[in-house]
Amino acid sequence: MRLPAPAKAPPVRTEQIILFRISGQLFAVSSASVQEVRSVDTLAGSAREISPSEIRKVRHTVLRGEHHLYVVNGALHFNLPSSPAALVFVLRRTRTALLVDGIEKMTTMSRLQALPQAFCNDERNWYRGLTAIDQTVIPVVKPEGFLTPDELFSLDSALDPAVTPTGEDVAVSEGAPGSVFDPGSSISNPSSLDDVSVPSDSASPLP
Amino acid sequence: MTPLNETESFVLLRLSERRFAVSAGDIAELVAPSRIFRFPHQTKEIEGVILRRGRIVPVIDVAARLIGKKLTSRRFYLIAQRRYTAGTEWIALPVTGDCELISAEMIPASAADLPHVAGWLSHDGDVIEVLNLNALTPGPSPAPLSAPAANTVRQEAFS
Numbered sequence A: 001m002r003l004p005a006p007a008k009a010p011p012v013r014t015e016q017i018i019l020f021r022i023s024g025q026l027f028a029v030s031s032a033s034v035q036e037v038r039s040v041d042t043l044a045g046s047a048r049e050i051s052p053s054e055i056r057k058v059r060h061t062v063l064r065g066e067h068h069l070y071v072v073n074g075a076l077h078f079n080l081p082s083s084p085a086a087l088v089f090v091l092r093r094t095r096t097a098l099l100v101d102g103i104e105k106m107t108t109m110s111r112l113q114a115l116p117q118a119f120c121n122d123e124r125n126w127y128r129g130l131t132a133i134d135q136t137v138i139p140v141v142k143p144e145g146f147l148t149p150d151e152l153f154s155l156d157s158a159l160d161p162a163v164t165p166t167g168e169d170v171a172v173s174e175g176a177p178g179s180v181f182d183p184g185s186s187i188s189n190p191s192s193l194d195d196v197s198v199p200s201d202s203a204s205p206l207p
Numbered sequence B: 001m002t003p004l005n006e007t008e009s010f011v012l013l014r015l016s017e018r019r020f021a022v023s024a025g026d027i028a029e030l031v032a033p034s035r036i037f038r039f040p041h042q043t044k045e046i047e048g049v050i051l052r053r054g055r056i057v058p059v060i061d062v063a064a065r066l067i068g069k070k071l072t073s074r075r076f077y078l079i080a081q082r083r084y085t086a087g088t089e090w091i092a093l094p095v096t097g098d099c100e101l102i103s104a105e106m107i108p109a110s111a112a113d114l115p116h117v118a119g120w121l122s123h124d125g126d127v128i129e130v131l132n133l134n135a136l137t138p139g140p141s142p143a144p145l146s147a148p149a150a151n152t153v154r155q156e157a158f159s
Helices: A149-158 A170-175 A190-195 B063-067
Strands: A015-022 A025-030 A034-039 A058-064 A067-073 A087-091 A096-100 A102-109 A127-133 A136-141 B008-015 B018-023 B027-031 B046-052 B055-060 B076-084 B087-095 B100-104 B117-123 B126-131 B156-158
Touching: A015 A087, A015 A096, A025 A127, A058 A149, A067 A149, A102 A127, B008 B063, B008 B087, B018 B063, B018 B117, B046 B087, B100 B117
Parallel strands: A025 A136, A067 A096, B018 B126, B055 B087
Antiparallel strands: A015 A025, A015 A102, A034 A087, A058 A067, A087 A096, A127 A136, B008 B018, B008 B100, B027 B076, B046 B055, B076 B087, B117 B126
């Protein structure tokens, strides 16, 4: 007699994430959402200070191709005590370059729990949900949640008219040798580069 | 002939010196305090979250609203079900003493009562507020008290 083959368990869907710290607080972001990781040192030559606005978390912009990326201070965004940032995450499909203290590690999550509905304020725009890694609950950030459309509009309006969001400022784009966001630029800490290898576009995040 | 009064089951919880009641049907379990995980958010009633049976459960201190001060110590977390328009989720309420299961007759709240009061019951010479967790705890929008209990627990975006 032939026993029926045991039913195969459906494959566990996983997603690669980067655990990082801002002001000591641990966060996670999908590695597929991070286009590049740069040292803040490499920003110095290409970042341009923008005039103070009501959006305190953004003080600098960097020209990237035809668009300006806004450098978001993660500590101010999350209302955390300020801390010296060492790295910048260029977030894919956004105009955000996020300042972070450092990377904890890369790992895989197999479960993302929706943010409990009791959380009913701005945090719903900040996080995709929560995940538990090694018995620790970590919020998984939403890349598009760092700057709202209204904030982007306000920042675009605050930019020097000579520096339009369409990247007309030749002085900045051409005058910043070795822009930190040039694909060929290197991160200042090569060992970190291994840790934060930039995922490819083909990485498929979980639905 | 006088109709018999219907009694219901309630869980009595203690916050400092005061006792409150919650419908027993809304209570999942009573657990010892465990590690609270905190992360930035802007919902002031929430202290953080705990991990319980694989779920991430928000810890909501209702003491400030009910007795006018935050709890400085807690003995248990009362895990309750909070109903939302989109389903039911667990919430953890810190309490300062043992909880007690009783049967009593609830007098429904009147229009003069605060929204978080579902009714009143008399027990051991005390008049005790029965809490409406939907009105007492934060959420996206007020949900009706009599929302169907069969709503599925909405916990995971994926698993």
